[in-house]
Amino acid sequence: MSVILILLALAMLIVGAWRGMSVLVLAPVLAMLAALASGQPVLAGYTQVFMQAAGGFVVAFFPLFLLGALFGKVMETSGAAARLASAIGSVLGPQNAVLAVVLACALLTYGGVSLFVVAFVAWPLARALFVQSGLSLRLIPATIALGAFTFTMTALPGTPSIQNAIPMATFGTTAFAAPVLGLIASLVMLVLGLAWLKWRVHKLATEGVAGVLDTSISAGSMPLWRAVAPILSVGVVTLVMGSVILPSLDTGYLADPAFGATDLSKVRGLWSVITALTVALVLALILSRPPKLVQTLNAGAESALLPLFNTASLVGFGAVIAALPGFDIVRQNLDGLAGDNVLISAALSSAALAGITGSASGGMSIALDVLGPSMLGQAALQGVDPALLHRVIAVATGGLDTLPHNGAVVTLLGICGMTHRQAYGDIFVVAVVVPSFACALIIALGMAFGGF
Template sequence: MTVLLILLALGLLIAGAWAGLSVLVLAPLLAALAALAAGEPVLAAYTQVFMAAAGGFVVSFFPLFLLGALFGKVMDASGAARILASAIATAVGPANALLAVVLACAVLTYGGVSLFVVAFVAWPLARALFAETGLPARLIPATIALGAFTFTMTALPGTPSIQNAIPMATFGTTPFAAPGLGVIAAAAMLGLGMVWLLYRARVLAGDTPPQMHPSPPRNVPMPLWAALVPILSVAAVTLAMGWVVLPALETEYLALPLYGGTDLGRVGGLWSVIAALTIALVLALVLGRPPQMMKTLNDGAESALLPLFNTASLVGFGAVIASLPGFEVLRQSLDGLSGGNVVVTAALSSSALAGITGSASGGMSIALDVLGPSLLEQAMAQGVDPALLHRVVSVATGGLDTLPHNGAVITLLGICGMTHRQAYGDIFMVAVLAPTLACVLIMGLGMALGAF
């Protein structure tokens, strides 16, 4: 019965998000209703489970959301993001407008720009290219989603995304875990997504192109190299921190209770990404010199709050669901489907929770909080490299997370002025189905060949 409650709560969350209700309201309300229906103490479920999980997520990952939002806002305000996107579109050519938008989004997100910012930046570029080439406007959200929500978020090694950072603390890995499998997963997502978009463009040929509007004025354009350097620095600094700087430091103090009784292996990956985004932000400020710098930084800081608290609210919802008796039944069913294979267990559990919460980072946080230690123990017992679990969990959560109640989907559709009914079907194909198939592919390769 409680399993049905979980499914009902998920269905109501999706329906509410489809109708346009904020997950900040929906998530705690539905969590409370689910707890009440399951016979659990509602107030305790809210204050001790929901808020504890939501607050823990904010405490752990606030720096990444803040730095990512600041960096993205500076890149946008200085015109650097638009210069990069336009340069890629010019290089690829108008005839390849779909690929141009995808690659522009991919470069920006892999460089550390928040996908929410990328959506705002890519919309005017996509609108112009689609109008010029006669492509159907309803494909714009899916095209942006393919470039920003998929392979650069979970698969490409070294990406500074939160989804690539969370597994590092549990598995003691780096942002470059299982790089070969990550590249293969990324290629599969990009390939499958482009096949679908090109097919749909042919089917929908003749749809009315989007209405053109003048772009807002920008400051004097900077040279391309100045726009590119901050992006390139993210990967370079992440590598340098992980391979050179951090290993040379004395970090025995991390074992003290004051610092959580941890070690460099648990926090080194997160430190690397924080350092990389900080340096990229400084470079973007120095080279881009955005107008009204103080206002830009203030706006960037404020823009971090909505995605952070949306995700935290979904994490709280998922934590309440995970505390219900029916969740244990659901977890045992997933374990049964996995046949005891730790790779399959990790993928199924993290994917299911990402779907329940509508958030890759939220679902991953709950899955690793609840199952992380046991997954690591099973991996050691089965001779599975933790790097394989890192990459599989990351890619697995980047599929079902993009259901209709996902905050990024709702934001993207709002930016493009479209409804779920108009555009979500294509988003599902490129950002749910393609990543899921890519995950199955690397799971098979990883179990057969190990992490590489």
């Protein structure tokens, strides 16, 4: 019965999100109903489990959400993001509209721009390119999702995404964990995703487009290097900070309880990304000089709050579900499917939680909070590199997270003015099915050849 309650709560969360309800309201209500039906104390479940998990996520990752949103807003309002995306489209031509949008989204997200911001920036460009090329607008959400929600979010080495940052504290790894496997997974997602979208373009060729070209779209007139430099700085600074600067500093003070009684390995990745986004933000402000600076920064700060608290609310939902008696049954069944293999067990557990919460970062946080220490212990016994574990978990959670109740999916469909019924099927293929296959592939390669 307890397992049924978990599945029922998840189903209601998906249905509610499908109908447009906010997860800020939906997640705590359903979590408390599940706790009540399971015989758990409701108020304690809300204040001591839900809010503790949600608050912990906010405390840990608010800087990344804030800096990413500020950077994205500066890039957007200054015209730098549109200039960058337009340059890619010009090089590839309108006949390669799908590839142009995917690469533009990928470059922006890899540069640290929030995927929520990327969706807003990419939509007008994608609409213009699709209308010019005579492609069905129904494919735009999936095209943006492929570029922003898949390989640049979880697999590409060095990506400053939240999903790539969370495992660093648990495993003492960096943003470049298992780089070769990350590149392989990225290539698989890109190639198979593009193949699916190309097939769908031909399938929907007779449907035509349902839109009018928006002639007000402006790609900006700034020199291209000014748009590119802040983006490139993110990866460079992340690498230099994590590999050179931070290891050379005296960080013994971190052992002091006042600083969390920790060590550099636990914070190196997070500090590297925070520094990189700060540098990128300063560069963007200097090079692109956005109009109405105060309003731009205010808008960027405000835009960080909704995705942050949406994700935190889903983390709280997942924490309550993880505390229910039925969750242990689910986890034991998942462990049973995996046997003693820590890679398969970690992938199944984290993917299941990502599916339950509708969030890669939310599911990953819960999985590592609950199972992280045991995963590390198993990995040590089995001779599995923590970097490999990092990459497998990141890619695994980037599959089932993109179910209909995912906050990014709801936001993207709203921006594009489409319903789940119109556009979610293609999102499901490129952002759920293909990443899940890529995860299975790198697990097999990791088991055969080790982490690389």
